[in-house]
Amino acid sequence: MEDHNVSPFNALPPVVVALAVVIFGLELMFQAATAGLLGGQGGVGWRLVAMEDYAVLDQVWTWMLSNGIYPPEQLLRFVTYPLIHGGFVHAAFVVVFILALGKMVAEVYSTLAFLAVFWVSAVMGALGFVVFMDSPFPLVGGYPxxxxxxxxxxxxxxxRAEAQGSGQMRAFGLIGALLAIQLLFALINGEFGTVVADFTGFATGLALSFVVSPGGWARLLRRMRQR
Structure with a gap:
């Protein structure tokens, strides 16, 4: 007999729920502040202040390169920006993707491996953003x-395709569809910075999986010896 009182979150790995709660909790805080429920009159500008302090900005990266100094509080931007979003819909879609994809990945990967994939991909996505683009817009959000x-x-x-002996190109169907949609919106908006950040994040997550997935390091060494 089914227990209809069981929370749907019980089926999700705790690390996935925790990451989603942090991101959505911050967004709810910004929404409450914008509505005047938190922070008084100053709360209206909390999101903008957070972007100025924690988003990845090309001008900050250019300043660091020009001066040859890399203050920790500025480098911290590469780690904190995935937690800040441009609005409720932006954050909601990120949370939905984390819950859906996180469940499938975290059920196979360890907690540390899951966090490494998310945050290393985010950091590399931000590097791709500042190195290859000259965007006037801040990079925020968990999409990378x-x-x-x-x-x-x-x-x-x-x-799975390799184990079943089936075509491996089908595995790239999801990223192909998402990239096509992103390129369309980038053409409409005239801004390709997020496309570069997201695709760099994808490439990082894929490459990192050869090392951090269960048996991944042994599999990588075996393939290198075969070559």
Whole structure:
């Protein structure tokens, strides 16, 4: 007999729930502040202040390169920006992707491996953003980390296809569809910075999976010896 009182979150790995709660909790805080429920009159500008302090900004990266100094509080931007979003819909979609993809990835990967895929992908996505683009817009949001999870999911599909002896190109169907949609919106908006960040995140998540997935390091060494 089914227990209809069981929370749907019980089926999700705790690390996935924790990451989603942190991101959505911060967004709810910004929504409450904008509505005047938190922080008084100053709360209206909390999101903007957070972006100024914690988003990845090309001008900050250019300043660091020009001066040859890398203050920790500025480098911290590469780690904190995935937690800040441009609005409720932006954050909600990121949370949905984390819950859906995170469940599939975290059920196979260890907790540390899951967090490594998300945050290393986010960091590399931010580096791709500042190195290859000259965008006047701040980089915020968890999409580069989410695309890292898509990379990990693609890796799992590749391993399944290899075990079944089926076509491996099907594993790239999800990223192909998402990239096509993103390119369309980038053409409409004239801004390709997020596309570069997200695709870099995907490539990082896929490559990292060869090392951090269960048996991944041994599999990588075996393939290198075969070559």
């Amino acid at each position: 980390g989410v695309y890292g999870l898509i990379g990990a999911f693609t890796f799992l599909m590749l391993m």
